[in-house]
Amino acid sequence: MSTHFFGEGNIGSAPEYREFPNGNDEPSRLLRLNVYFDNPVPKKDGTFEDRGGFWAPVELWHRDAESWANLYQKGMRVLVDGRTVRDEWEDAEENERVTFKIEARRVGVLPFRLESIRVSAKSASTEPASENE
Template sequence: MNNVCLVGRLTRDPELRHTGNGTPVCNYTLAVDRQFKSEGQPTADFIPVQVWRQTAEFVANYFTKGMRVFVVGRLQVRMYEDGEGNKRHATEVVANQVGFADGKKDGISNRGTANPDDFADENKEILDSDVPF
């Protein structure tokens, strides 16, 4: 099982790009506090995060540097060759859910997440008289 759940602060504004076929992809770095301190000072891990499609557009529009957010996704390790021909690897979180860790911001809901109440009527019986056609 490969699941990652993080809460942290954005270290910079997200960067939105598009692939060759037009698919939106957004990258940012999340500073996640560790539970222990180093020489009395708090420490953090700086974790690269990547989001795709509609979630990428949501992040680009509503996330900003310093904002406290949550991320749910999977860990991905990519291998690549740098400009000098050296083999390198990059570890990042590929997010499938994101949202504001401190609640709604200026009337914007956590559109990158699902709330169980959103589906409360999903299993409700629909009568023929309720259908408009």
């Protein structure tokens, strides 16, 4: 069972990167983020009250996951687009557990609480060769 998910929240811990062998093909790469999706409701005094927020694990499977592990940081505000997935597992005492995770298609960085942004130039190997070379 899955449902489309679109939410904004804060990363709660350092990202976790994992790589899984895939035979002779390129390995599968996973970036896991623990995100708190809040529900800020404005109050009359101009501040906000959080009502009904929740923590959710966010999984992003992508070939660039390793480099993104250095981009995403604890406390960063992100916008997650993906789907919720029911995850069934057993705990240490062999009790059946059910949780929900988010399989992300996209995770965007929002400009809140950022001190600076640095964009690196494309490497020469990724740019197409010109016709005159």
